[in-house]
Amino acid sequence: xxxxxxxxxxxxxxxxxxxxxxxxxxxxxxxxxxxxxxxxxxxxxxxxxxxxxxxxxxxxxxxxxxxxxxxxxxxxxxxxxxxxxxxxxxxxxxxxxxxxxxxxxxxxxxxxxxxxxxxxxxxxxxxxxxxxxxxxxxxxxxxxxxxxxxxxxxxxxxxxxxxxxxxxxxxxxxxxxxxxxxxxxxxxxxxxxxxx
Amino acid sequence: xxxxxxxxxxxxxxxxxxxxxxxxxxxxxxxxxxxxxxxxxxxxxxxxxxxxxxxxxxxxxxxxxxxxxxxxxxxxxxxxxxxxxxxxxxxxxxxxxxxxxxxxxxxxxxxxxxxxxxxxxxxxxxxxxxxxxxxxxxxxxxxxxxxxxxxxxxxxxxxxxxxxxxxxxxxxxxxxxxxxxxxxxxxxxxxxxxxxxxxxxxxxxxxxxxxxxxxxxxxxxxxxxxxxxxxxxxxxxxxxxxxxxxxxxxxxxxxxxxxxxxxxxxxxxxxxxxxxxxxxxxxxxxxxxxxxxxxxxxxxxxxxxxxxxxxxxxxxxxxxxxxxxxxxxxxxxxxxxxxxxxxxxxxxxxxxxxxxxxxxxxxxxxxxxxxxxxxxxxxxxxxxxxxxxxxxxxxxxxxxxxxxxxxxxxxxxxxxxxxxx
Amino acid sequence: xxxxxxxxxxxxxxxxxxxxxxxxxxxxxxxxxxxxxxxxxxxxxxxxxxxxxxxxxxxxxxxxxxxxxxxxxxxxxxxxxxxxxxxxxxxxxxxxxxxxxxxxxxxxxxxxxxxxxxxxxxxxxxxxxxxxxxxxxxxxxxxxxxxxxxxxxxxxxxxxxxxxxxxx
Numbered sequence: 001x002x003x004x005x006x007x008x009x010x011x012x013x014x015x016x017x018x019x020x021x022x023x024x025x026x027x028x029x030x031x032x033x034x035x036x037x038x039x040x041x042x043x044x045x046x047x048x049x050x051x052x053x054x055x056x057x058x059x060x061x062x063x064x065x066x067x068x069x070x071x072x073x074x075x076x077x078x079x080x081x082x083x084x085x086x087x088x089x090x091x092x093x094x095x096x097x098x099x100x101x102x103x104x105x106x107x108x109x110x111x112x113x114x115x116x117x118x119x120x121x122x123x124x125x126x127x128x129x130x131x132x133x134x135x136x137x138x139x140x141x142x143x144x145x146x147x148x149x150x151x152x153x154x155x156x157x158x159x160x161x162x163x164x165x166x167x168x169x170x171x172x173x174x175x176x177x178x179x180x181x182x183x184x185x186x187x188x189x190x191x192x193x194x195x196x
Numbered sequence: 197x198x199x200x201x202x203x204x205x206x207x208x209x210x211x212x213x214x215x216x217x218x219x220x221x222x223x224x225x226x227x228x229x230x231x232x233x234x235x236x237x238x239x240x241x242x243x244x245x246x247x248x249x250x251x252x253x254x255x256x257x258x259x260x261x262x263x264x265x266x267x268x269x270x271x272x273x274x275x276x277x278x279x280x281x282x283x284x285x286x287x288x289x290x291x292x293x294x295x296x297x298x299x300x301x302x303x304x305x306x307x308x309x310x311x312x313x314x315x316x317x318x319x320x321x322x323x324x325x326x327x328x329x330x331x332x333x334x335x336x337x338x339x340x341x342x343x344x345x346x347x348x349x350x351x352x353x354x355x356x357x358x359x360x361x362x363x364x365x366x367x368x369x370x371x372x373x374x375x376x377x378x379x380x381x382x383x384x385x386x387x388x389x390x391x392x393x394x395x396x397x398x399x400x401x402x403x404x405x406x407x408x409x410x411x412x413x414x415x416x417x418x419x420x421x422x423x424x425x426x427x428x429x430x431x432x433x434x435x436x437x438x439x440x441x442x443x444x445x446x447x448x449x450x451x452x453x454x455x456x457x458x459x460x461x462x463x464x465x466x467x468x469x470x471x472x473x474x475x476x477x478x479x480x481x482x483x484x485x486x487x488x489x490x491x492x493x494x495x496x497x498x499x500x501x502x503x504x505x506x507x508x509x510x511x512x513x514x515x516x517x518x519x520x521x522x523x524x525x526x527x528x529x530x531x532x533x534x535x536x537x538x539x540x541x542x543x544x545x546x547x548x549x550x551x552x553x554x555x556x557x558x559x560x561x562x563x564x565x566x567x568x569x570x571x572x573x574x575x576x577x578x579x580x581x582x583x584x585x586x587x588x589x590x591x592x593x594x595x596x597x598x599x600x601x602x603x604x605x606x607x608x609x610x611x612x613x614x615x616x617x
Numbered sequence: 618x619x620x621x622x623x624x625x626x627x628x629x630x631x632x633x634x635x636x637x638x639x640x641x642x643x644x645x646x647x648x649x650x651x652x653x654x655x656x657x658x659x660x661x662x663x664x665x666x667x668x669x670x671x672x673x674x675x676x677x678x679x680x681x682x683x684x685x686x687x688x689x690x691x692x693x694x695x696x697x698x699x700x701x702x703x704x705x706x707x708x709x710x711x712x713x714x715x716x717x718x719x720x721x722x723x724x725x726x727x728x729x730x731x732x733x734x735x736x737x738x739x740x741x742x743x744x745x746x747x748x749x750x751x752x753x754x755x756x757x758x759x760x761x762x763x764x765x766x767x768x769x770x771x772x773x774x775x776x777x778x779x780x781x782x783x784x785x
Contacts, residue, residue, distance in 0.1 A: 056235060058242050058264050059613045060289040060371055070352035085237045102755045103242060103263045106234050132282065135267035136762055136771045137754060156370050262753035270762060270769050305644060432673055435727025453702050550644050551695055551706065562676055577678040587730045616753055
């Protein structure tokens with residue numbers, strides 16, 4: 001027996017009246033023709049709105065990424081118009097899809113080729129923890145081989161979820177201190193993965 | 197003075213030549229080795245080809261697959277029938293309803309379940325939508341590989357509309373896990389039919405526009421005609437099926453030769469190409485999308501012809517395999533027992549073996565099920581069309597240029613999930 | 618005259634006699650068994666014989682029957698006659714101690730990777746195969762994972778507790 005549709009029976013059409021918002025300027029001193037702020041804030045602001053992702057798409061989550069890149073869910077309004085496929089030119093490694101043990105060394109190689117500062121987002125259940133494939137051939141989560149910043153669960157995650165994960169990466173990028181990559185904590189993290 | 201300069205130059209060159217060290221054997225080897233590695237632009241999936249190039253021409257290539265081997269077949273030996281449906285989703289994930297329904301049709305044939313006509317027609321609608329969404333991605337990606345990104349963006353919007361229809365029926369967008377053995381989990385709501393009508397109204401215009409952008413476009417034609425051609429005999433020997441085989445000239449389609457889910461009640465043609473090159477494959481897929489649209493319209497009319505109580509039928513009456521309604525589970529004893537048995541996977545399968553095939557987006561998707569009477573299959577093997585025809589790739593690209601090889605790979609519609617299983 | 622299962626069975630028995638056996642018809646599909654040493658002869662006959670013409674190899678896979686001594690590993694061929702639209706299943710059984718089967722790559726190019734996959738999963742040694750290496754698993758793997766004696770999960774993983782997953 002089917003239930004009648006109860007929600008969204010009269011959908012509200014989007015208007016552009018409230019579409020433009022204003023954000024607060026970062027804390028700092030303003031003067032006539034100048035603005036001072038902490039360097040990390042300004043650098044963070046610039047970096048977080050111009051992240052160049054590397055879509056490392058292996059399977060189904062890659063198709064949801066293609067939907068995210070499409071015009072409906074538009075990733076490029078976050079500054080990621082240009083997705084690159086060369087790790088030397090990218091900031092964010094978006095790992096989408098199952099990583100098998102055969103693919104692990106390839107993933108590690110791509111991560112090593114990226115220049116600092118670099119971030120990693122694991123999209124989907126398979127990249128985060130192996131997903132539904134608890135088998136002999138699947139890596140149970142990419143954090144076995146590379147350090148990960150944000151995990152997006154889902155199988156596959158909706159494009160809104162991917163965008164939410166992306167926005168969390170933006171928060172991380174914006175708040176990052178300039179000295180983080182030289183700190184002891186970061187070095188021990190990389191050493192635990194065997195990365196110099 | 198000039199002689200001095202000349203002598204200095206000669207000395208420099210001689211000096212340099214002594215210090216150039218080339219890799220072992222590379223002077224004799226006339227070809228360049230290029231690794232078109234597992235991570236190449238995200239649209240195709242993880243395949244590695246180590247190519248030997250003579251300039252731009254490909255001399256030979258060595259393929260490696262298995263970068264996304266997820267052991268589906270071993271996984272299926274552990275799981276009862278309903279738990280295998282999510283695995284079949286992840287085979288050809290661009291058209292996952294076809295895989296799900298192919299699996300359910302196999303189970304129904306094995307268990308002897310007959311589905312009512314309305315269920316068959318609804319299944320046909322969903323399967324043809326899935327076929328459209330698969331061919332849509334494939335054709336637009338061929339466009340992207342020749343440099344035309346806009347076609348992809350125009351047409352992806354209509355994949356969103358198809359996703360909305362799936363969401364109304366089963367709740368999820370991409371890996372749908374749609375349907376049950378015997379039918380669907382819920383009846384199609386009016387919203388689903390409205391969305392289907394919207395799709396049927398808007399998509400033909402978009403497909404026409406997409407076709408106009410590519411089909412007689414001089415640049416696209418010059419890029420794709422002649423590349424990756426294969427003759428019908430070689431294609432049959434390589435086990436090609438689906439649009440790739442039809443582009444080579446053989447009109448084999450499982451929907452026509454071994455009709456399932458009432459496909460015999462529909463009137464459609466099978467588009468067939470001549471040379472089997474990239475252009476023919478593009479056109480065959482394009483024409484198949486038009487045929488699918490026509491099938492969906494016919495199916496929709498047939499579904500609307502069911503009135504009254506008939507319009508409420510969305511599953512076969514098989515309590516052993518179909519989850520009963522919650523109201524019955526809480527009030528009737530048998531329903532409670534069936535519910536328990538189905539959810540715990542304690543449903544007995546007969547002994548025997550079956551091979552059943554459906555026409556997937558890429559060709560004949562077969563399921564070979566061997567059962568020894570337990571609750572899980574003894575052996576389940578997926579006959580994956582991509583795996584079988586990817587073997588022909590070296591033959592298709594040898595002698596051609598590197599850019600043609602890339603276009604050939606995308607026009608073959610290789611889906612990594614299906615290839616490696 | 619349309620090709621029927623009956624006719625196919627008669628033709629095969631007439632040509633091969635005792636070498637083919639166990640004719641069964643399940644769900645409309647005729648299935649039979651032959652001895653492992655004769656698989657190529659049978660395949661060639663089915664390919665060439667003008668009234669049979671099974672020239673399309675749909676599928677080639679392996680099955681493991683650990684309890685069947687001397688016949689532990691089976692290789693199953695699914696053939697299809699596209700003009701008459703009829704399918705056929707052909708099985709051979711080999712012991713796990715000496716799983717040697719003649720390759721059908723010369724007859725069907727599609728058998729190449731399918732045999733590599735069967736080797737990768739079950740360890741069937743296809744005699745005469747041009748490139749018998751592992752195809753889907755990592756090259757360094759030293760066991761044949763789809764055999765029933767091996768578990769599904771990777772035994773060296775430390776983060777997942779089998780107890781919690783109900784398979785401790």
